[in-house]
Amino acid sequence: MAFQMGEETRTFPITWDVSANKYKIESRGLRILTEGMKDKKIRGIRCHECDTVYIPGPFYCRKCHIEIDEVVEVKDTGTVMSFAVDMADIRGNPLPEKRISAMIKLDDCDAWFIGTVENMDWKDAKVGMRVKSIWVDEPQGKFSDIDHFEPI
C-alpha cells in the first residue's frame, strides 16, 4: 500500500544544514597521513598486537589499549561498504547529475574513507564493488588530494 498524506498532515519548507563541526584528532596520525598524501601514499598506524590498521593512526590501539607507532602504507584501492546516490547538494539545490557518495574500506586497512565514485552509472553502484583512488595531479597533503574513486 502506498503512503498517503492524511488530512492533518502539513508540508513545511525547511532546510536542514549540516553545519561545520569541530572534533579533536590526534595530530601525529594526521601528519603522517597528510605528509604521505603529498606523494600519493596513504599511511596509517598498525597495532602490533591485533594488526588493526588505523587511518589517521592514533597513539594507542582502541581495541588493545596499548601504545602503537608502526607506520604502514596501505593501498589506495578499496571496497565500497555503503553508498548513497545524491540528487541535491547540502542546501537542497538539485545537482546537474546524480552523484555517488560512498564509504570505502581501503585495502590493508581497517578505516573507512568517504569519497565520491565517478565514471560509472549510479544505477550500477553496489555494496562490495571494488574501487581505486584517483589522485589530483599535484597533491598538497590534504584529504582532497584523492579527487574521487572509480570502479576497478
Ligand SMILES: [Zn+2]
Ligand atoms: Zn590492537
